[in-house]
Structures are given as C-alpha cells and as structure tokens.
Amino acid sequence: MTIANTVTQLIGNTPLVRLDHVADGVEATIAVKVEYLNPGGSSKDRIAARIIDAAEREGRLRPGGVIVEPTSGNTGVGLALVAQQKGYRTIFVVPDKVSESKRAVLRAYGAEVVVTPTDVEPSDPRSYYAVSDRLAATIPGAFKPNQYSNPNGPASHYATTGPEVWNATDGEVTHFVAGIGTGGTISGTGRYLKEVSNGAVTVVGADPEGSIYSDPEHVHGYLTEGVGEDFYPAAFDRSVVDDIVQVGDAEAFAMTRRLATEEGLLVGGSSGMAVAAAIRYARDHHLPQAATVVVLAPDSGRGYLDKIFDDGWMIDHGFADVVAETSQPSLVD
Ligand code: PMP
Numbered sequence: 606m607t608i609a610n611t612v613t614q615l616i617g618n619t620p621l622v623r624l625d626h627v628a629d630g631v632e633a634t635i636a637v638k639v640e641y642l643n644p645g646g647s648s649k650d651r652i653a654a655r656i657i658d659a660a661e662r663e664g665r666l667r668p669g670g671v672i673v674e675p676t677s678g679n680t681g682v683g684l685a686l687v688a689q690q691k692g693y694r695t696i697f698v699v700p701d702k703v704s705e706s707k708r709a710v711l712r713a714y715g716a717e718v719v720v721t722p723t724d725v726e727p728s729d730p731r732s733y734y735a736v737s738d739r740l741a742a743t744i745p746g747a748f749k750p751n752q753y754s755n756p757n758g759p760a761s762h763y764a765t766t767g768p769e770v771w772n773a774t775d776g777e778v779t780h781f782v783a784g785i786g787t788g789g790t791i792s793g794t795g796r797y798l799k800e801v802s803n804g805a806v807t808v809v810g811a812d813p814e815g816s817i818y819s820d821p822e823h824v825h826g827y828l829t830e831g832v833g834e835d836f837y838p839a840a841f842d843r844s845v846v847d848d849i850v851q852v853g854d855a856e857a858f859a860m861t862r863r864l865a866t867e868e869g870l871l872v873g874g875s876s877g878m879a880v881a882a883a884i885r886y887a888r889d890h891h892l893p894q895a896a897t898v899v900v901l902a903p904d905s906g907r908g909y910l911d912k913i914f915d916d917g918w919m920i921d922h923g924f925a926d927v928v929a930e931t932s933q934p935s936l937v938d
Contacts, residue, residue: 611690616643616650617765621773621899626867627860627880631887633779633896637880638770641872641905645682646710648766648903652789653683655761656750657691670746671696675737678707679831679904680752685714696744698737703830707908727836753838758789759796766790767797770899776802780898782809782883784832784875785818785849788841790901795845810849811875811882819851828854828912828922831903832875850882855927857881858913862931865906865914874913876902 609615621636628635640648660666672688672695674680681697688695695716699708700723708718719740721733729735741749752758770778781798783791795808812819815826816833824835829852837843854874861877864870883900892898912918919928 612644613650613654613687613690616645616654618769619643621770622868622870624868624880624884627863628884628887631884631892632894633887633892633898634894635880635883635887635898635900636774637868637870637872637876638766638899638901639870639872640901640903643683645679645686646905646907647679647682648762648790648901649679649683650686651683651761651765652752652755652758653680653687653750655757655764656752656755657684657687657693659757660748660750661691666693666748667746668692670694670748671744673737673741673744673747673749674698674752675733676752678703678711678908680750681711681716681718682714684750685711685716689715696740698733698740700733704908704911706911710908752789753787753840755840758787758840759793759842762790762793763797764793766794766901767801770794771798771801774897774899777897778802778806778899779896780807780809780883780886780892781901782811782850782879782886782898783901784811784879784882784903785816785841785846786832786834786875787838788843790903792840792842792845794901796842799845807847808845809882809886810846811879812849812851813857813878814851814853819849829857829874829878830909831873832878848886850886852878852881852885855924858919858924859927859931860884861906861909861913862927864902866931866933870902871906872902873904873906873909876900876904876906877913879903 624635643650675698702723798806813829813833857878860881
C-alpha cells in the first residue's frame with residue numbers, strides 16, 4: 606500500500622527536470638527542482654512541517670493553540686495545511702501587495718487573513734511585523750513561528766531538500782542556485798550540499814535588484830515576490846553562499862513567462878528570477894558540459910496569473926518590452 610495517511614506525508618521528494626529551450630547556448634545541465642509539486646504548492650510546506658513539530662516538542666504549541674505569522678502567502682499555506690491536520694487554527698498577516706488570489710487560497714484552507722499596508726516602516730504599528738506581534742501577544746495559546754529567525758526553516762532544507770538534490774543527481778550536482786527570502790532554503794540546502802561534497806558544490810544566491818543581499822547601498826522597492834529583504838534575517842547564513850547574482854524584475858518576469866511557454870513550467874516570479882540567475886551564471890563562468898546546476902523553483906505561477914502572466918498588468922508596470930518579447934503572434938484574425 607502506498608496510500609499516505611495524511612497530506613503532510615506528501616511534502617518533499619519533488620522532482621528535477623532539465624531545462625532545454627530557455628538555456629540555449631549553455632553547455633552545463635541546468636535542472637529545476639519543481640517545488641510547486643508539494644501539496645501546498647511551494648517549498649514552504651517543508652519548513653511548516655518542521656516548525657510545527659519542533660514547537661509541539663518544545664511545548665510552545667499545545668492542543669487548542671493558534672499559529673500567528675506574517676507571511677506573503679506560501680508559508681501560510683504550508684502552516685495552514687499542517688496546522689489543520691494537527692487541530693490548530695491559523696491567522697496570517699499579509700501586506701496589501703500580496704494578490705487577492707493568494708489571500709483567497711489561505712482562506713480556502715480555513716485560515717484567517719489580516720491585511721496590512723506595505724508602504725510603512727517595520728517599526729510602524731500598522732506594519733505586518735507589528736500587527737502579527739500584537740496578535741501573538743494577545744491571543745491565548747498563540748504561537749508565532751517567525752520564519753525569519755526560526756532555525757527549523759533552514760534545518761528542514763538541510764534535512765530534506767539537500768539530500769534530495771544530492772541523491773537525485775547521484776552526487777553529480779556542482780552548483781546549487783536559489784533565491785534568498787528568509788534565506789532558509791539556500792542556507793539549509795547549501796550547507797548540506799557543501800558538507801556532503803566536502804565543499805565541492807558552489808552555492809549561488811539569486812537576489813532582486815533593490816534587495817539588501819546583493820546591494821546594501823541601493824535598497825528600494827521591486828515587484829518580484831517572496832525574495833530579497835531590507836534587513837538580514839537570522840535564518841540566512843551568508844557564509845554558505847559563494848556568490849550572489851542580481852536579477853531585475855524585467856529579467857525575472859521575462860524568464861518566468863518563457864518557462865511557462867517554452868518549458869511547460871508554470872512557476873512564480875522568484876523561480877524565473879532564480880533560473881535567470883543560474884543561466885547567466887553558467888554563461889558568465891563558461892560552465893562546461895560536465896557541470897550540473899540545480900535551481901530551486903519555489904512556487905507555482907498560478908498565484909501570479911493576474912500579475913506576471915497578465916499583459917495589461919505588465920504593461921501598466923513598465924514591462925511592455927517583456928510582453929513584446931515573450932508573446933506569440935495570434936493565430937486568430
Ligand atoms: N520564493 C517565494 C515565492 C517565496 O515565498 C520564498 C519564501 N519567502 C522564497 C522564494 C525564498 O525562500 P527562503 O525564504 O527560504 O529564502
């Protein structure tokens with residue numbers, strides 16, 4: 606019998622697929638780890654499972670408990686599905702730049718969603734950090750996972766994503782590329798791959814233009830969701846990362862659209878960003894045929910149908926060139 610007892614047992618063990626068309630001119634193998642095949646649709650299911658297990662073990666989450674977290678969506682989905690299976694309620698605080706469709710997904714899992722303004726300082730009482738702190742302090746039995754500082758985030762990737770990449774490539778992986786949000790993915794996976802390969806695997810971060818990681822002097826707003834920060838989270842271990850490649854919104858969104866139309870991979874903007882970074886890195890470093898570059902694609906494009914995949918939205922946000930470059934001529938008069 607291979608019937609899972611609960612949906613949480615379906616987390617992880619996501620497949621790798623080789624890129625063909627979009628990696629034109631690159632000799633190395635570029636393989637994408639397709640994290641939208643997790644049951645909640647993103648890599649964040651992994652951290653949710655481990656964070657909740659650890660909180661139960663440590664007595665920070667007890668029967669009747671409520672999970673309160675500021676999250677841009679994916680972590681919420683992961684936490685919501687693991688929490689409901691274990692009988693906990695969930696409240697998520699999200700900035701208003703997060704699309705209505707993402708919020709609707711959280712509600713569909715039975716979570717409560719509180720929307721806060723994006724354009725305020727983290728110290729502002731209306732900020733999503735402040736609102737979630739207040740809720741966590743006042744609701745009885747509340748537990749705030751804090752994915753930015755919770756060591757179980759990187760630990761989940763050390764325990765699952767890292768070994769999966771190593772085993773699926775029979776230890777042939779030479780480079781690992783991932784976007785950096787909390788830094789959990791790259792820190793945990795990168796640390797495992799470096800340890801198991803005795804330092805032979807090169808770990809490359811992908812970062813949006815405007816984020817602190819690649820250019821602390823020029824922090825500004827950008828539209829790629831889930832990656833980049835304006836502060837250094839504790840979940841991010843910079844020492845694991847060998848190089849950081851900066852990718853602008855236009856390049857990230859163009860690659861996101863090409864992955865859907867040319868590779869059949871409907872992924873989110875941070876996946877397009879990571880793939881664009883991997884391809885540029887492979888080209889710039891003339892990586893040979895023997896190199897195997899694994900890129901982690903965190904989530905599905907379904908959450909961005911009204912943004913990156915909507916020509917009107919793209920044009921309104923200054924990406925008319927990207928639309929022209931990535932659209933196919935109509936076959937219908
Ligand atoms: N992409 C998306 C869409 C995400 O939601 C996240 C998580 N914030 C990331 C990338 C980055 O992953 P991490 O937090 O592990 O650095």
